[in-house]
Amino acid sequence: MTGATVNAGGRLLVRATRVGSDTRLARMARLVEDAQNGKARIQRLADRISGVFVPVVIALAVGTLGYWLGTGGGAGAAFTAAVAVLIIACPCALGLATPTALMVGTGRGAQLGILIKGPEVLESTRRVDTVVLDKTGTVTEGAMTLVGVHLADGEDETEVLRLAGALEHASEHPIARAVARGAAERVGELPAVEDFAGLEGLGVQGVVDGHAVLVGRPALLAEWSQHLPADLEEALTAAQAAGRTAVAVGWDGRARAVLTVADTVKPTSAEAIRRLRALGLRPVLLTGDNESVARSVAAEVGIDEVIAGVLPADKVDVVKRLQSEGRSVAMVGDGVNDAAALAQADLGLAMGTGTDAAIEASDLTLVRGDLRVAADAIRLSRRTLATIRGNLFWAFAYNVAALPLAALGLLNPMIAGAAMAFSSVFVVGNSLRLRGFR
Known part of the structure; x- marks a missing residue:
């Protein structure tokens, strides 16, 4: 029985194996909520910069006030310039830069069946250059x-x-x-x-x-x-x-x-491999099956590098070996025996159709069993990170560029307030562009 099933007639006996906060839907909601509430590394850097930026702005406002009073500019002009400095430098846009992009990006991901566990995952998607794919249940149907x-x-x-x-x-x-x-x-x-x-x-x-x-x-x-x-x-x-x-x-x-x-290859796997290659990733097929079986499947989907005959306990060693070669590794799997490798990888992607152990050990959960969603997940994560970076850049650049104008008395406080508000609107608008991700 699935959600929204209607019993049209007769008696129905139901045993609930998980209820409330233990259901898969509740867990997915928690993943999205945790991701939206967390902070990416770049946001923590922005927070540290803001910790220095705010005292500097206050000192600049005091200096502006002193300069205008000292040069005989008059108290009115001095206070106007000092207030304009404080208003234009108000870091509202800095505070909105990361959470708005995360909120929209993770929300759009949830709509597409992509659950991002935390903002630090975004950094990992930018660095990965190799994607290790478990064969059974990931590249193939898993129903032999x-x-x-x-x-x-x-x-x-x-x-x-x-x-x-x-x-x-x-x-x-x-x-x-x-x-x-x-x-x-x-x-x-x-x-x-x-x-x-x-x-x-x-x-x-x-x-x-x-x-x-x-x-x-x-x-x-x-x-x-x-x-x-x-x-x-x-x-x-x-x-x-x-x-x-x-x-x-x-x-x-x-x-x-x-x-x-x-075991038959999923009809979407070949296209998924092409998409992963287009993202600059090098696909590797990992399986416990023999070399001939693995090579046959790899040839069908367009994978050149195959690691076959691997025992479940050795999958994590394969990931470690690839990492020791200087590669940044993403791992896609769905089984209990993939959990350790998913945790070891720089980026773990678990098929939502797989086991709970694999989902818990991963960084990204793909609700559908379609491997193309893995490429979408990496692309969305990179797009979200790029949006955060763009928001922070323009927020800082805007403030820094307008400060000299305010200090020189060329910016009315009313105009400075409107400009400061516009910077926040710009950041929010830029983040909302993620809603159009396809």
């Missing part, structure tokens, strides 16, 4: 399908699917879900599993109907002396060459089959 069953001599397909499907049904991995779903569709109800264990980066093991079953990489079966016969090795190689993922199945001391699953 069982497309082939290759049996060793004398094996029964129904029995292989029944035992392998039962074991994989206990796992949350996308490949495991594909095998379990395909097995259930072909053989019906799956038996129960005992002593289930997930082996990170290798596969799963457990007891099904009294059989010690292994499903995963050939290396997992090899650890139990269940080596693939020549025909299954050939099927495994052929599947990998075709860009598919193959998992081996074995039990009771023998390798029994190779199952192949395929």
